[in-house]
Amino acid sequence: xxxxxxxxxxxxxxxxxxxxxxxxxxxxxxxxxxxxxxxxxxxxxxxxxxxxxxxxxxxxxxxxxxxxxxxxxxxxxxxxxxxxxxxxxxxxxxxxxxxxxxxxxxxxxxxxxxxxxxxxxxxxxxxxxxxxxxxxxxxxxxxxxxxxxxxxxxxxxxxxxxxxxxxxxxxxxxxxxxxxxxxx
Amino acid sequence: xxxxxxxxxxxxxxxxxxxxxxxxxxxxxxxxxxxxxxxxxxxxxxxxxxxxxxxxxxxxxxxxxxxxxxxxxxxxxxxxxxxxxxxxxxxxxxxxxxxxxxxxxxxxxxxxxxxxxxxxxxxxxxxxxxxxxxxxxxxxxxxxxxxxxxxxxxxxxxxxxxxxxxxxxxxxxxxxxxxxxxxxx
Numbered sequence: 001x002x003x004x005x006x007x008x009x010x011x012x013x014x015x016x017x018x019x020x021x022x023x024x025x026x027x028x029x030x031x032x033x034x035x036x037x038x039x040x041x042x043x044x045x046x047x048x049x050x051x052x053x054x055x056x057x058x059x060x061x062x063x064x065x066x067x068x069x070x071x072x073x074x075x076x077x078x079x080x081x082x083x084x085x086x087x088x089x090x091x092x093x094x095x096x097x098x099x100x101x102x103x104x105x106x107x108x109x110x111x112x113x114x115x116x117x118x119x120x121x122x123x124x125x126x127x128x129x130x131x132x133x134x135x136x137x138x139x140x141x142x143x144x145x146x147x148x149x150x151x152x153x154x155x156x157x158x159x160x161x162x163x164x165x166x167x168x169x170x171x172x173x174x175x176x177x178x179x180x181x182x183x184x
Numbered sequence: 185x186x187x188x189x190x191x192x193x194x195x196x197x198x199x200x201x202x203x204x205x206x207x208x209x210x211x212x213x214x215x216x217x218x219x220x221x222x223x224x225x226x227x228x229x230x231x232x233x234x235x236x237x238x239x240x241x242x243x244x245x246x247x248x249x250x251x252x253x254x255x256x257x258x259x260x261x262x263x264x265x266x267x268x269x270x271x272x273x274x275x276x277x278x279x280x281x282x283x284x285x286x287x288x289x290x291x292x293x294x295x296x297x298x299x300x301x302x303x304x305x306x307x308x309x310x311x312x313x314x315x316x317x318x319x320x321x322x323x324x325x326x327x328x329x330x331x332x333x334x335x336x337x338x339x340x341x342x343x344x345x346x347x348x349x350x351x352x353x354x355x356x357x358x359x360x361x362x363x364x365x366x367x368x369x
Contacts, residue, residue: 139235143345151232155225162222162325166318173315177278 023056023087023116025049029063029109029127032094036133037141038102041074046110046127048082049090056085056114058122061093063110070105071097085114102137207261211317215260216253222325223252226332226353234336234345244346248353255357256328262364263320271319272312279308324360331356 025048032043046063050056059082066078076095085091099105107130116123136144207215227245230236238245283304287295336352343351 143233143235148233151229155229158225158228159325159329162218162225163322163329166218166321170315170318170322173311173318177275177282177311 021054021087021117022052022120023050023054023085023114024052025056025059025085025112025114025123025125026051027061027110027112027125027127029107029130031107031130031133035136035141035145036099036105037136038099038138040138040141041096041098042071044095044097046093047090048085048093048112050085050087052116053087054117055087056116057083059083059085059112059114061110061112063095065108065110066095066097070101071099073097099135102135102140104132105135106132207264211264211313214317215257215321218321218325219253219257219260220249222328223249223256223353223357225329226336226349229336230345230349234348236345236349241346241349244349248349252328252353252357255361256324259324259328259357259361259364260317260320262361263324264316266364267319268312268316271315272308275311275315276308279311280304283307324364327363328356328360331359 028047028049030045030047032045033041036042044063044066046061048059048061060079061081062079064078066073074096076093078095080093082091109126109129112125112127113122114125227238227249230245231238283300287300332352335355336348340348340351
């Protein structure tokens with residue numbers, strides 16, 4: 001009897017849950033570069049996770065933070081659509097832009113809109129806000145991060161006359177007077 | 185008590201040269217040429233690595249180079265003075281052997297012991313002067329360049345290039361001059 005009642009309750013719960021299957025999209029925005037430099041490629045990745053039980057339909061991602069006065073779009077689109085994202089699955093989208101100016105830039109959120117279940121209005125969601133990041137000028141980037149192997153090599157070469165030549169003269173003189181002592 | 189005028193005997197003059205800090209004009213010129221060359225070397229690094237334009241910072245670079253030249257030259261002078269006696273002691277036998285062999289070759293006229301000793305002293309002073317100058321230049325330049333690289337590319341790397349230059353140049357040349365004033369007994 002108890003077993004029969006338990007099975008009935010379980011089935012009722014399953015049906016009840018089935019009626020409330022809703023999609024829920026989490027949008028994560030990431031900058032893939034360690035260093036952001038003027039006139040160098042900057043890769044942005046968007047990950048959309050459907051953590052709900054239902055299928056998300058008419059999914060649209062839009063990021064309006066890369067205005068053409070500040071960035072040049074190199075690859076990808078800032079506005080993308082997916083017809084559906086199944087429950088428990090995820091999709092990834094990436095774009096590549098180039099900053100046109102050095103300085104601090106505030107990377108704001110991207111927006112996702114989708115239909116979480118049939119007959120319901122569009123749901124809006126926002127990604128994480130990356131916040132203010134420094135865009136280095138090329139000059140500053142070269143100053144801090146370029147290897148400068150050639151510059152160091154040439155510097156070592158310029159140092160030679162001021163160190164090696166006097167040292168050589170000293171050793172020649174030292175050898176000359178040491179030999180005279182040994183000879184005598 | 186020595187007279188105030190410069191009427192010293194040859195021996196006294198040699199002793200003064202040996203123990204005095206004063207440099208001859210030729211020595212001073214050599215030192216200042218070395219100092220200005222080694223002080224100008226960092227300009228290459230600051231221009232190519234720190235991206236400081238030579239024309240934009242010409243006045244700063246000129247002042248920095250001149251201050252560094254003066255400090256490095258005084259380091260040369262102090263180090264040379266300290267090294268000269270050690271070098272003179274080490275070369276004593278070698279110089280005596282050189283003078284003896286020269287006199288043996290020209291044994292047509294007999295040379296008095298006093299004259300021989302004077303020649304040895306003079307030659308010893310000359311050799312010690314040259315070698316101590318060379319060693320002082322090598323030692324001071326090495327210390328200056330190592331300190332400059334450490335200060336500019338490690339300790340003050342994140343500072344603005346202009347502040348970096350001022351601190352590195354004055355720090356490196358100042359410490360080099362300071363180290364040269366220490367006496368090791």
